[in-house]
Amino acid sequence: MADVFGKAFEWRELKVARATGLYPYFKPIDQTDGTQVNVGGRPVIMVGSNNYLGLSLHPAVKEAAAKALEKYGTSCSGSRLLNGTLDLHVELEEKLARFLGKEMALCFSTGFTTNLGTLSAILERKDYVFSDRLNHASILEGIRGSFGEHKRYRHNDMADLERLLGNAPAEAGKLIVTDGVFSMEGDFADLQGIIALKKKYGARVMVDEAHGLGVLGAHGRGLSEHLGVENDVDLVMGTFSKSFGSLGGVIAGPKEVIEWIKHKARAMVFQASMTPASVAAALASLEIIQAEPERRERLWRIANKMRNAFRLLGYDTGLSDGPVVPVHIGDQIKCFRLWKALYENGVFANPVIPPAVEPGHSLMRTSYMATHTDEQLDRVIEQFEILGKKFKVLSEDAPTAAD
Ligand code: PMP
Numbered sequence: 001m002a003d004v005f006g007k008a009f010e011w012r013e014l015k016v017a018r019a020t021g022l023y024p025y026f027k028p029i030d031q032t033d034g035t036q037v038n039v040g041g042r043p044v045i046m047v048g049s050n051n052y053l054g055l056s057l058h059p060a061v062k063e064a065a066a067k068a069l070e071k072y073g074t075s076c077s078g079s080r081l082l083n084g085t086l087d088l089h090v091e092l093e094e095k096l097a098r099f100l101g102k103e104m105a106l107c108f109s110t111g112f113t114t115n116l117g118t119l120s121a122i123l124e125r126k127d128y129v130f131s132d133r134l135n136h137a138s139i140l141e142g143i144r145g146s147f148g149e150h151k152r153y154r155h156n157d158m159a160d161l162e163r164l165l166g167n168a169p170a171e172a173g174k175l176i177v178t179d180g181v182f183s184m185e186g187d188f189a190d191l192q193g194i195i196a197l198k199k200k201y202g203a204r205v206m207v208d209e210a211h212g213l214g215v216l217g218a219h220g221r222g223l224s225e226h227l228g229v230e231n232d233v234d235l236v237m238g239t240f241s242k243s244f245g246s247l248g249g250v251i252a253g254p255k256e257v258i259e260w261i262k263h264k265a266r267a268m269v270f271q272a273s274m275t276p277a278s279v280a281a282a283l284a285s286l287e288i289i290q291a292e293p294e295r296r297e298r299l300w301r302i303a304n305k306m307r308n309a310f311r312l313l314g315y316d317t318g319l320s321d322g323p324v325v326p327v328h329i330g331d332q333i334k335c336f337r338l339w340k341a342l343y344e345n346g347v348f349a350n351p352v353i354p355p356a357v358e359p360g361h362s363l364m365r366t367s368y369m370a371t372h373t374d375e376q377l378d379r380v381i382e383q384f385e386i387l388g389k390k391f392k393v394l395s396e397d398a399p400t401a402a403d
């Protein structure tokens with residue numbers, strides 16, 4: 001008889017990765033100042049965090065969280081629907097709706113469950129959803145949990161999207177959903193192309209601004225602000241675990257649609273609400289994001305410096321265009337070896353392997369914070385150069401960073 005646990009007991013790849021010292025995940029951090037963290041008591045420079053503006057350690061954000069913790073305790077102990085709504089949740093939603101220029105906003109406990117809850121609630125039988133192949137896993141889970149007809153288009157390929165839209169029944173409800181900034185490759189969605197197709201085929205558009213909020217656009221409202229298409233985006237999704245330095249997610253759009261999601265999304269009705277400290281931290285970060293555009297500007301300078309340095313060295317950084325800068329490696333074992341060497345030399349980057357990327361397209365994902373110092377960044381570049389050559393990711397005669 002088959003054992004449902006058999007696959008786990010016999011999972012060879014995991015055992016091999018651990019035995020060879022190449023297993024890179026779930027590293028416990030025992031101390032952090034944001035850009036430098038200690039792992040096992042050893043300091044490493046963090047270039048694998050989504051804390052883009054460094055706000056999780058900002059004194060005002062920490063103080064707001066501490067005050068909320070003192071006032072409301074550690075948990076809301078229930079779902080938003082019943083006992084889990086605080087005045088703070090309502091305040092955050094009202095301020096986010098105003099910030100995003102939408103009628104109404106609704107906060108979930110994580111970004112992941114925001115996508116999951118929204119999509120599974122909004123898509124019903126006979127609805128068609130068109131989703132970029134590189135969209136985040138939470139979008140995929142939301143679609144899988146719905147009764148909608150799922151069509152995946154090739155990454156950022158407007159011709160493929162149009163073909164699928166054209167094949168769908170004219171009378172069907174249609175939603176195009178895309179990451180704004182793609183989480184692993186760091187490139188931007190072609191929102192102008194998507195909006196043009198939305199208009200042509202009478203569809204609606206939802207944009208996941210997880211990596212764009214606080215980071216892109218003159219006011220930090222994300223890729224749709226950056227590209228000037230905010231008014232044509234029907235639903236904006238965001239998360240607080242990145243530039244907001246907290247935990248939780250938001251969906252914003254027309255009032256009736258948000259009311260529907262509020263009452264129908266199982267991840268809203270049956271999930272405990274954001275903790276008081278998380279809500280207060282997100283509120284404090286929202287203030288800073290609006291008041292201090294210089295953080296965004298510094299982040300951009302840093303990201304461009306790193307991208308240019310990697311490209312000069314001969315690394316392939318793909319189409320990345322924001323603070324997520326991947327270095328394409330290809331082979332998974334090569335990627336793990338480079339990760340290990342970087343780590344042993346004081347650099348914490350994120351090796352990304354299938355299924356997060358296509359097989360044979362493993363990459364080292366680096367991401368930056370406005371609070372990184374130039375000295376830290378120079379050291380990261382130096383190590384990528386030395387170790388890239390050592391592990392034959394770069395050729396020996398590649399130019400040096402100083403060239
Ligand atoms: N969407 C995208 C594009 C993401 O990158 C992530 C997080 N990696 C999420 C949604 C989920 O957000 P969270 O981790 O805050 O739950």
